[in-house]
Amino acid sequence: MTIDRNVDLAPYTTFGMHAAAEYLVVVTSRDELRQALVWAHEQTLPWHILGGGSNVLLTGDVSGLVIIMRLMGREMSTDGDDILITCGAGEVWHDIVTWTVEQGWSGLENMALIPGTIGAAPMQNIGAYGVEQASCFVSCDVMDVATGIVTTFDRQACAFGYRESVFKHALRDTAIIVSVTYRVHRSANLVTSYRDVADELRANGVDTPTPRDVYDAVVAIRRRKLPDPTEIGNAGSFFKNPVVSREAFDALTATHLDAPHYVQADGSVKLPAAWLIDTCGWKGYRSGDAGVHARQALVLVNYGSARGAEILDIAQRIQADVRARFGVELEREVNVW
Ligand SMILES: Cc1cc2nc3c(=O)[nH]c(=O)nc-3n(C[C@H](O)[C@H](O)[C@H](O)COP(=O)(O)OP(=O)(O)OC[C@H]3O[C@@H](n4cnc5c(N)ncnc54)[C@H](O)[C@@H]3O)c2cc1C
Numbered sequence: 001m002t003i004d005r006n007v008d009l010a011p012y013t014t015f016g017m018h019a020a021a022e023y024l025v026v027v028t029s030r031d032e033l034r035q036a037l038v039w040a041h042e043q044t045l046p047w048h049i050l051g052g053g054s055n056v057l058l059t060g061d062v063s064g065l066v067i068i069m070r071l072m073g074r075e076m077s078t079d080g081d082d083i084l085i086t087c088g089a090g091e092v093w094h095d096i097v098t099w100t101v102e103q104g105w106s107g108l109e110n111m112a113l114i115p116g117t118i119g120a121a122p123m124q125n126i127g128a129y130g131v132e133q134a135s136c137f138v139s140c141d142v143m144d145v146a147t148g149i150v151t152t153f154d155r156q157a158c159a160f161g162y163r164e165s166v167f168k169h170a171l172r173d174t175a176i177i178v179s180v181t182y183r184v185h186r187s188a189n190l191v192t193s194y195r196d197v198a199d200e201l202r203a204n205g206v207d208t209p210t211p212r213d214v215y216d217a218v219v220a221i222r223r224r225k226l227p228d229p230t231e232i233g234n235a236g237s238f239f240k241n242p243v244v245s246r247e248a249f250d251a252l253t254a255t256h257l258d259a260p261h262y263v264q265a266d267g268s269v270k271l272p273a274a275w276l277i278d279t280c281g282w283k284g285y286r287s288g289d290a291g292v293h294a295r296q297a298l299v300l301v302n303y304g305s306a307r308g309a310e311i312l313d314i315a316q317r318i319q320a321d322v323r324a325r326f327g328v329e330l331e332r333e334v335n336v337w
Contacts, residue, residue, distance in 0.1 A: 001025060001032045003039065003065070012068065013053030014115060014229035017308045021066035028070050030178055034148040040065040048337065049176055051117030052092070055124065055235055056335045059308035069119050071178055084138060086181040089119025100184050106211040107136040107184035110191055113222045115229065119177040123167045124333070125160040129218055130194040134160040138181040145174050163240050163333055190214055196221050227293055233302030234293065238315055239273045239330040252326055273330055274298040280321040290314055312336060
């Protein structure tokens with residue numbers, strides 16, 4: 001295990017901002033992770049964990065120790081008709097999805113091509129096209145930062161919600177996910193109700209889809225719709241879709257009859273943040289190398305040498321506009337460091 005000093009983090013996040021880590025270490029085992037945490041503790045330095053860096057905006061140099069999570073490994077066991085897969089936190093999420101689909105197993109196919117690592121997936125309960133990782137989640141092994149002891153959390157202990165978990169709140173900065181176990185199925189139980197997916201399957205002439213068909217449809221849709229971070233720096237959706245009360249929604253439709261919306265089981269209403277931002281005229285905005293993607297109002301982009309502070313400034317101006325026009329608060333999905 002080597003601890004390097006003054007390392008440029010541009011290659012470690014999908015936004016690609018240049019910012020220096022005071023110290024950086026790549027950990028490939030639980031023991032190395034423990035050693036890294038002890039080292040940071042002894043130096044009285046803060047520590048920060050980074051997986052694929054696809055949900056982080058760097059607004060300046062990072063003091064302390066940046067720990068790059070690269071705990072690899074896959075294990076599988078069967079449980080009746082289901083398969084339990086346990087993956088190291090550093091495994092690449094999309095590689096695991098692809099592997100399960102190649103075996104003909106279903107459960108993760110709607111979440112193909114989400115960037116990042118397995119260990120970060122429970123953190124914000126990633127999801128796409130009508131499915132969240134929580135639907136396949138069995139448990140995760142979590143290292144307590146103070147003691148180095150690993151315990152197993154079941155789904156209930158993780159308190160998953162829409163882009164939410166206990167790791168984002170009560171356990172932020174005190175717990176690190178070191179492996180995750182998912183349940184996938186030999187018999188397909190596919191979710192194809194999401195409009196884009198249904199349309200893509202129809203366009204492909206698929207009537208009775210397999211997990212592979214859904215995976216291919218999702219990959220094709222995402223390649224068409226989302227900017228590739230290897231071409232334009234970004235971190236996917238910058239904001240969460242806001243959920244408002246029925247009364248707030250009724251007030252909003254008094255002036256915006258056409259507002260797209262999704263009524264939730266509890267009567268509250270989810271609004272597409274992209275529509276709110278687009279309606280405020282932000283889509284395609286650019287100032288220097290920082291901007292809002294021309295086709296995806298929810299995605300803020302770094303066209304080259306934007307600084308994190310410039311992206312954050314645009315984000316704050318968008319939030320202010322949406323608040324003033326709709327009375328709706330946009331919450332950031334991206335972690336700002
Ligand atoms: C083009 C693009 C499309 C995207 N599409 C989606 C989408 O459809 N749905 C979706 O939900 N998200 C999406 N995202 C966001 C992102 O891919 C996910 O949030 C992903 O899970 C982040 O993984 P990561 O390894 O890159 O995490 P990082 O960005 O490295 O870290 C994110 C946060 O998790 C913490 N963290 C990382 N690893 C661990 C660990 N092992 N234990 C504890 N904390 C940890 C970090 O400290 C940080 O706070 C997209 C991003 C991009 C760039």
